Amino acid sequence: MKAELEQTSDTAKATSEIQKVDFVWMNGELVGWEEAKVPVMSHGLHYGTGVFEGIRGYGYGENLYIFRLREHFERLLESARICDIECNYAPQELERACLELIRANKMRQDCYIRPIIFVGFSGINLGFINYPVNTAIVAFPFSQYFSKAGLDVCVSSWTRLYDPVTPPMAKICGNYVNSVFAKRDAAKNGYDEAIMLNSTGKVSEATGENIFVVRDDELVTPSLGSSILKGLTRDTILLLADELGIRAVEREVARSELYTANEIFLTGTAAGIAPVLSVDKRRVGNGKVGPITERLAKVYFDLVVGRETFGHKQWVTKVY
Ligand SMILES: Cc1ncc(COP(=O)(O)O)c(C=O)c1O
Known part of the structure; x- marks a missing residue:
């Protein structure tokens, strides 16, 4: 056991403890952190019947900037529709609730926002007909998901779940067991x-991230039919690449292309733009962060902290 833990990667060891805040938004009102509790027999807890989002707020100067707030809530409600979970809130209402929560917690530092809609307590019927649905938003201080600037990754022995099983296109709570298996082994x-x-x-x-591969100055990412989440960071990078004159294509990507790539990076709200330096212990390119990754990461960071808009002012919500 000890030897096993000693081998565990730095990133896995990085603390991911959540710091408590004053308020949580739950079913239409702000409640204290300790009051935000759910019954142990909640359907979502037992069967994974919930959907969630991950949103980032970036503290910059005196203000806090939230990236693609509206699109995150739209995706949340789309995920709920896919799961046949009825949520009574419109994206605009959830957006307002989110801002109210952040202001009530006086949050100005980098933070992570986690909205969740889940089937509540009523019974054990898998069909959950007429069961209550809970909607909550939690926001807490957060700086970085990966503790390293360049990642050593592996190809997992676990297969990604796919649409006829449970759709990876939706952020369904239960889907994440698939990710957890792969992440823990890694x-x-x-x-x-x-x-x-x-x-x-x-x-x-x-x-918890999409993947981009650079080959011969072309940026390649698995297409939507490749069993992926339609990541908002992925979408942002595809648009920025186009605007910066970097050729980007969405297509099927073979495993062997990972071993011959010039550059690889991962994209996600929590991870940002995370360069990959090796795959299965094989060096990617020259083993250093590549120029295209570096360029896109800089533009992305300037954009999310509200330093530059690059013509996408609507993507950034200023909280104060
Ligand atoms: C499985 C999975 N893929 C990709 C992503 C990246 O999506 P986004 O860029 O919208 O955060 C996430 C994070 O939400 C994820 O959980």
């Missing part, structure tokens, strides 16, 4: 992250 084997292949053996995504 961490125990000393890797920072796992890349999963889909049911046809093509590259899908990492456990």
